[in-house]
Amino acid sequence: MKKNVLGFNIFILLVFFIFSSCSDNSSEEFKNDLALGNMEQDSVVNNPDNGMEQDSVANNLDTPDNEPVILDPRLPADVDSTYVLTFEDDFNQLPGTLPNADKWQSKLPWGPSVTINNERQYYTDVLNGDHNAPNPFDFDGNSNLIITAGLNSPAQVETTGLDYYSGVLTGAQSTPYKDGYIEAKIWYEPGVAGFWGAFWLLHRYYDSPQDTGANGKRRTEIDWEFVRGPGGEFLGGPYDTDRIPVAYHYDDGQWSISGGGFKGPNGSPGLSVQCDGTVINNNKGVGPVKQPSGEDLAGAWHRYGVWKTDNFVKWYLDGILVASVCDPAIVSQIEMYPIVNIAIGGNFPGPPNPEDYPTSMLVDYISLWEPTVK
Known part of the structure; x- marks a missing residue:
């Protein structure tokens, strides 16, 4: 009977040890992910170009790529732009x-x-x-x-x-x-x-x-x-x-x-x-x-x-x-x-x-x- 009690206690300790280790690792990963997320957010806030790119992607998810129309600067402003x-x-x-x-x-x-x-x-x-x-x-x-x-x-x-x-x-x-x-x-x-x-x-x-x-x-x-x-x-x-x-x-x-x-x-x-x-x-x-x-x-x-x-x-x-x-x-x-x-x-x-x-x-x-x- 003492043997069984001792074995059961050892089993409980092992389970507790494994759970603690997993919790510590998950906590560290969460902290790391949170820190990375904050860095990316700061990057967007402090770098307007990144924000523009993000908005551009968000606003063009369903829009096909279109080549920009480049007008010859010699053409007068009122001349037909399709020429x-x-x-x-x-x-x-x-x-x-x-x-x-x-x-x-x-x-x-x-x-x-x-x-x-x-x-x-x-x-x-x-x-x-x-x-x-x-x-x-x-x-x-x-x-x-x-x-x-x-x-x-x-x-x-x-x-x-x-x-x-x-x-x-x-x-x-x-x-x-x-x-x-x-x-x-x-x-x-x-x-x-x-x-x-x-x-x-x-x-x-x-x-x-x-x-x-x-x-x-x-x-x-x-x-x-x-x-x-x-x-x-x-x-x-x-x-x-x-x-x-x-x-x-x-x-x-x-x-x-x-x-x-x-x-x-x-x-x-x-x-x-x-x-x-x-x-x-x-x-x-x-x-x-x-x-x-x-x-x-x-x-x-x-x-x-x-x-x-x-x-x-x-x-x-x-x-x-x-x-x-x-x-x-x-x-x-x-x-x-x-x-x-x-x-x-x-x-x-x-x-x-x-x-x-x-x-x-x-x-x-x-x-x-x-x-x-x-």
Whole structure:
């Protein structure tokens, strides 16, 4: 009987010992877990990023991952945010090379044999092997195209019939578009008399049976014009580079909206409206564009943009809307393409001063954004 009692007591002691050990271990684990939990909580409180991550996880448990929409900072704020970059030339070529023939032509649709506006330059068509005048194109090795205009030699004057040479690039085969935003970043030299640089758009089917233009209006054109000179035969003046004319033309320029108003053949009046409701009539037009500070636009880099749809044309300077035409009845509803060039003299700027030449215009890029679904 004593044996049994002794054995039972020993058993009780063993059970108590095991239970105590387990309790001590559980207590320690609980303390450790509690301490770790407090550390994590403190970490969230003291590190807002952790809290943001926790909230982000909590709020997106059932939400699929979406790639963020990254907007090109060059696009003006009001331009359709669904547009995507469809064409770009950043002119990142070596000095001594020619423009990319897959992107550009170095001639206008009417070719060098037709002189318009009494201009005095010969556009050397270097991409088609023209050597009748100097090559006007080069690259500065810093992602800029250089277009140069200068005097022809006596032999070149005899061959071309013109006393100056210059360059033109057209995107007729690579960048025709109907709806989109296009922009060029350009620098040109101040104080050059007779200078007429431009970034402009021309109707894709110019002077062809398919040229139905803006709802039947033919030969449409949208212009940014960098002009310096005393003024031409019929367009007034003087012109200086603290302002830039913008213009919209159709029917081969017979109908034009510019700073001089909305005018048709023989000065006949037209009527349209800007997108802010401002009336465009025979007395009130669009432009010229000036900087708010009044400083010269020449001698500095600026971004010149055009947003065109079937309903309107809008001009942008450095991403800011500066002029518009909101009239589907006259806005071109067939594709247009960009052109960049330097003209010399003629009806608009007036005669050049030979001492001012050669002169150059630099182009950093030309870029086009279009809707994802055309």
